[in-house]
Amino acid sequence: MACKVGPVTDSEGRVWLTIATTRPETIPGDTAVAVNPKDTRYAHLIGKHIIRPLPIQLPPEQKLIPIIGDEHVDFEFGTGVLKVTPAHDKADFDIGQRHKLPVVDIMNANGTMNELAGESLVGLDRFEARKVAVERLKELAVMVEEKPYENSVGFSQRADVPIEPRLSEQWFLKYPSVEVSTKCVANGQMKFYPDRWAKVYDHWLTNIQDWCISRQLWWGHQIPVWSKHFTDASEFFGNDDSDQDVLHDCISILGGEDIICVRYVRDEKPEAGFQESVPKTGGFTVFVGVEADTVKAPSGEEIALTSRLEKAGFTQDPDVLDTWFSSWLWPFATMGWPENTETLKKFYPTTDLVTGPDIIFFWVARMIMAGYEYMGELPFRNVYFTGIIRDKQGRKMSKTLGNSPDPLDLIARYGADALRFGTMRSAPLGQDVLFDEKDVELGRNFCNKLWNACRFRQMQGGEVQGEINAKLLSSDDQWILLRLDLAIREVSDALTGYNFATAVQSLYRFFWSEYCDWYVEASKAAFFGEDAALKANKVAVIDFVLSHLLRMFHPLLPFITEELWHGMGYAADMPEGQGGQTIMYAPWPKPLSADEKEAWGLDDTVETFANAKFELVTQGRNLKTQFNIGAGKKGKFTLKPAGQLDPKEAEVLRLLLSAEALALDPNYAPKKGTPTALTKLGELYLPLDGLVDSEAERTRLTKEVAKIQGEIEKVQQKLANPSFAQKVPPAVLEEHKQRLADWQTKLAQTKSAIEALS
RNA sequence: GCGUGGUUAGCUCAGUGGUAGAGCACUACCUUGACACGGUAGGGGUCGCAGGUUCGAACCCUGCACCGCGCACCA
Numbered sequence: 001m002a003c004k005v006g007p008v009t010d011s012e013g014r015v016w017l018t019i020a021t022t023r024p025e026t027i028p029g030d031t032a033v034a035v036n037p038k039d040t041r042y043a044h045l046i047g048k049h050i051i052r053p054l055p056i057q058l059p060p061e062q063k064l065i066p067i068i069g070d071e072h073v074d075f076e077f078g079t080g081v082l083k084v085t086p087a088h089d090k091a092d093f094d095i096g097q098r099h100k101l102p103v104v105d106i107m108n109a110n111g112t113m114n115e116l117a118g119e120s121l122v123g124l125d126r127f128e129a130r131k132v133a134v135e136r137l138k139e140l141a142v143m144v145e146e147k148p149y150e151n152s153v154g155f156s157q158r159a160d161v162p163i164e165p166r167l168s169e170q171w172f173l174k175y176p177s178v179e180v181s182t183k184c185v186a187n188g189q190m191k192f193y194p195d196r197w198a199k200v201y202d203h204w205l206t207n208i209q210d211w212c213i214s215r216q217l218w219w220g221h222q223i224p225v226w227s228k229h230f231t232d233a234s235e236f237f238g239n240d241d242s243d244q245d246v247l248h249d250c251i252s253i254l255g256g257e258d259i260i261c262v263r264y265v266r267d268e269k270p271e272a273g274f275q276e277s278v279p280k281t282g283g284f285t286v287f288v289g290v291e292a293d294t295v296k297a298p299s300g301e302e303i304a305l306t307s308r309l310e311k312a313g314f315t316q317d318p319d320v321l322d323t324w325f326s327s328w329l330w331p332f333a334t335m336g337w338p339e340n341t342e343t344l345k346k347f348y349p350t351t352d353l354v355t356g357p358d359i360i361f362f363w364v365a366r367m368i369m370a371g372y373e374y375m376g377e378l379p380f381r382n383v384y385f386t387g388i389i390r391d392k393q394g395r396k397m398s399k400t401l402g403n404s405p406d407p408l409d410l411i412a413r414y415g416a417d418a419l420r421f422g423t424m425r426s427a428p429l430g431q432d433v434l435f436d437e438k439d440v441e442l443g444r445n446f447c448n449k450l451w452n453a454c455r456f457r458q459m460q461g462g463e464v465q466g467e468i469n470a471k472l473l474s475s476d477d478q479w480i481l482l483r484l485d486l487a488i489r490e491v492s493d494a495l496t497g498y499n500f501a502t503a504v505q506s507l508y509r510f511f512w513s514e515y516c517d518w519y520v521e522a523s524k525a526a527f528f529g530e531d532a533a534l535k536a537n538k539v540a541v542i543d544f545v546l547s548h549l550l551r552m553f554h555p556l557l558p559f560i561t562e563e564l565w566h567g568m569g570y571a572a573d574m575p576e577g578q579g580g581q582t583i584m585y586a587p588w589p590k591p592l593s594a595d596e597k598e599a600w601g602l603d604d605t606v607e608t609f610a611n612a613k614f615e616l617v618t619q620g621r622n623l624k625t626q627f628n629i630g631a632g633k634k635g636k637f638t639l640k641p642a643g644q645l646d647p648k649e650a651e652v653l654r655l656l657l658s659a660e661a662l663a664l665d666p667n668y669a670p671k672k673g674t675p676t677a678l679t680k681l682g683e684l685y686l687p688l689d690g691l692v693d694s695e696a697e698r699t700r701l702t703k704e705v706a707k708i709q710g711e712i713e714k715v716q717q718k719l720a721n722p723s724f725a726q727k728v729p730p731a732v733l734e735e736h737k738q739r740l741a742d743w744q745t746k747l748a749q750t751k752s753a754i755e756a757l758s
Numbered sequence: 759g760c761g762u763g764g765u766u767a768g769c770u771c772a773g774u775g776g777u778a779g780a781g782c783a784c785u786a787c788c789u790u791g792a793c794a795c796g797g798u799a800g801g802g803g804u805c806g807c808a809g810g811u812u813c814g815a816a817c818c819c820u821g822c823a824c825c826g827c828g829c830a831c832c833a
Binding site: 019020021022023034073074077078079080081082083084089091092151153194196197199200203204207357358360388392394425426428430431432434436438439441442444445446447448449451452453454455456457458459501502505508509513516517520521524528618621622624625626628630633634658711714715718721722723724725726727728729732735736739 | 761762763764769770771772776777780781782783786787788790791792793795796797798799800812813814825826827828829830831832833
């Protein structure tokens with residue numbers, strides 16, 4: 001294919017052109033040879049004729065075909081000369097149309113060659129014919145070279161054979177409302193999520209081609225067009241067959257009502273297409289499109305249209321309609337269209353379409369065009385494109401591979417909510433999803449956790465507590481209310497932007513890491529205590545948090561949240577139409593108001609104090625692990641507080657540390673080698689009765705020093721840069737300085753702790 | 759060829775300029791009174807490569823490599 005040849009003139013003065021082809025059997029169907037008019041090797045030959053080698057039996061003067069110039073020809077490719085076979089190649093057909101070339105179909109419908117292919121090929125299968133054609137070319141001594149060439153031909157999925165391009169008659173639809181459909185997405189009236197698909201949509205619409213709606217299948221909706229050939233107008237009109245008279249009646253009665261459509265195609269000029277009136281001369285074919293088998297005439301008369309057409313000798317088109325031809329009507333045809341029903345009025349246009357990006361042309365674009373064309377308005381305002389679910393290896397789910405899980409089986413084993421939640425959690429915006437059963441398992445575990453968290457509330461007893469008493473709020477209560485507020489804002493924002501995975505992430509963090517891990521554990525200090533008012537108020541906070549949480553979870557976990565909504569008694573607490581009946585009608589949680597925040601004392605100090613507590617607890621737990629006071633063992637801590645510490649807070653800390661005791665002693669003098677954690681709330685000691693291992697503690701603290709020094713170095717390097725202080729925003733500068741100070745304090749403390757060891 | 763998405767911990771993926779994160783998997787300990795479908799602690803990453811912009815880059819720009827997807831082409 002790389003041969004860069006030009007025309008060759010032989011000793012007899014004849015000019016030869018070399019042509020590369022992978023389908024020599026189609027040579028008898030060639031009706032021209034094309035070169036690029038800009039190709040200097042060949043341009044001078046345009047307008048001359050060339051002798052086509054096949055069919056071998058025909059005399060040369062019957063095989064003269066023109067040499068034409070066409071921009072389509074790539075002179076880098078092959079020899080730069082293209083044989084043009086309009087009946088057997090899409091691109092060649094287009095060239096043929098441009099140059100008004102004859103179209104010679106040399107094959108039968110079953111893939112064998114017909115008589116036009118010549119004596120030596122007729123009757124042969126196309127692949128057999130290919131071999132024979134090569135032999136004939138060799139006989140003629142016109143074969144230059146034969147070599148293997150790999151190209152990608154389309155294969156029929158059903159028959160598993162190479163697809164043979166062949167001319168046939170098909171029905172095409174000129175797309176309607178193209179311009180307005182293109183604009184509505186381009187100008188943002190309709191939004192795509194993720195919006196990059198808008199570009200794909202735009203590209204397709206601006207290069208749109210007529211829609212081939214014929215399908216050669218045995219199933220489907222048969223195209224409702226009947227046709228019959230007539231030799232002339234007198235045959236069409238001059239027949240006294242009564243059925244045909246009725247047909248004429250139908251045409252005259254119904255033609256104007258758009259119930260039937262009658263068109264005429266002249267034998268002589270088929271390319272002129274459908275004519276609206278009966279041709280005066282020559283033969284023609286009559287096409288009748290009908291709306292229904294039986295129609296009602298304006299006079300009220302029932303007319304069995306199709307049976308009369310058949311009696312009059314008309315036959316229905318054997319092809320069926322493309323399935324998408326009904327799907328594009330879906331946004332309105334599902335709601336009683338063409339009647340203007342109440343449902344249609346209410347739900348057209350709708351807000352969101354959720355679908356896969358792989359059917360953006362097949363379905364989405366066509367629905368938009370049909371919407372504008374038949375309803376005069378866009379069908380939906382937002383299109384959310386999901387990822388495609390693939391298997392663990394990234395392959396598409398397919399019946400052939402058998403790699404698709406059975407959703408009903410998964411639901412039976414893990415629950416419907418688990419499947420939904422797990423899949424949502426692993427489905428980032430615009431990315432394909434690799435399906436892993438582990439995700440469903442995670443969903444199930446999550447549901448279990450939610451169920452148990454609600455159970456914990458129920459075990460505290462009492463009715464649903466509506467009123468929160470601000471005076472009785474602990475720092476933990478204030479903290480969880482602030483976190484709830486943040487979660488409500490994050491989840492609402494995520495859902496508004498169609499970021500479902502982000503919404504799941506926020507909820508997961510809030511519920512599991514914040515509510516369960518910290519708040520529920522901390523709340524046990526009150527529940528294990530004796531103060532009834534405090535307990536009741538804590539229950540009120542929990543009810544407030546959970547009733548908001550369940551509503552936020554509801555779109556992701558519809559079944560379990562409904563169950564819990566009623567089980568927890570939150571339904572009974574709400575008005576009938578706003579959650580009393582079902583959580584589905586409950587209002588979406590609103591972020592806390594400024595008034596609420598003020599009344600409950602939710603300010604910045606809440607967060608700071610909570611973080612200090614969590615830091616102390618984490619370090620204390622760390623100490624326990626380091627010194628092998630396992631989770632089962634309690635341990636006794638002593639805290640030398642940095643300032644005032646409410647005994648109630650100390651009790652919470654003790655519980656979170658899972659310690660037997662937490663002594664508060666401002667004057668504590670630890671024994672040498674007592675393990676220490678240095679925190680903002682004070683120095684936390686873990687006295688180990690007689691079992692002090694100074695070396696172990698020294699090792700631990702030395703490691704700690706190294707880590708701290710590393711952090712200090714990082715911050716110092718930044719601050720040492722002269723332009724850092726000048727150019728950085730003040731808040732960032734302040735934050736870096738504070739960070740350095742914190743680490744330095746910690747370093748000093750840790751070093752003195754090491755001193756104290758010796 | 760044109761367009762488009764990706765490359766971050768063993769795996770799946772968040773993170774769009776200021777101290778690298780989650781879930782799973784892994785290690786150790788624990789059946790304590792919501793939950794072992796659980797808890798606590800821990801190990802594990804020079805954020806694909808090379809330049810550039812910036813006081814500062816996983817993040818912005820340029821180029822490259824590799825893996826996808828779509829469209830066109832396939833004489």
